[in-house]
Amino acid sequence: MGNPRTPGQRLEHAQRDEEIVRLRADGVPPRDIAARYGVTESRVSQIWTKALRSMPARGLDERKAEAEQFYETMISTLVPLLRDPSVPAGTKAKISDSINKWSVSRAELWGLNAAKRREVEIITASTIDKAINELTGEIEAKAQHDQIMAELAELDRRDH
Known part of the structure; x- marks a missing residue:
């Protein structure tokens, strides 16, 4: 266009x-x-x-909560299928691809792929507390994503 x-x-x-x-x-x-x-x-x-x-911050928080709930439901439903030896390899590949795409979307939503900031910010105790809380959430989300991706890779190796 x-x-x-x-x-x-x-x-x-x-x-x-x-x-x-x-x-x-x-x-x-x-x-x-x-x-x-x-x-x-x-x-x-x-x-x-x-x-x-x-998006306004409130709308983003609501969207994050909805996305997290969906993501958790999807993972709890699909990962057992990946571990099931009776599920065909092609189906597992599609499931793995879907989980990967949702992980990327989730990373975008949480800002894990955001560009670095290039501005000066005054640091206060509340700023540090807020940053620690945000980083803790990001680290937990990244660790969960990495664990899932490792499990998917392992399952993929087993199937091939």
Whole structure:
């Protein structure tokens, strides 16, 4: 589609971007969204990331809670299938791919892939406490993600 030049094109892009964000929030994989709208997966990710950055903090906290609940449900449902020797390797590969994509989405939501800040900030005790709490959450999320990815890799090695 390129850069929108007319007001009509800008409106179309805005409507498309809004729909892309809604679909990502509903858990539709970026590949499916990209194919549907004729854009790249990278563009879908850019639109999603921009939307996340523009969310008010309260909305983001609610979204994080919903995403965490979904992620936990997905993991508790899918990981046992990966461990089940009766599940075909192709199905396991699809499950592994889905978990990986959700892990990337989760990392985006938590800001684990955010760019480094380049500004000076005054450090206070409350700033440090807040940063420690945020880092603790990020470390726990990263550790869980790494553990799941290691289990997936191990299961994949067993299947091949």
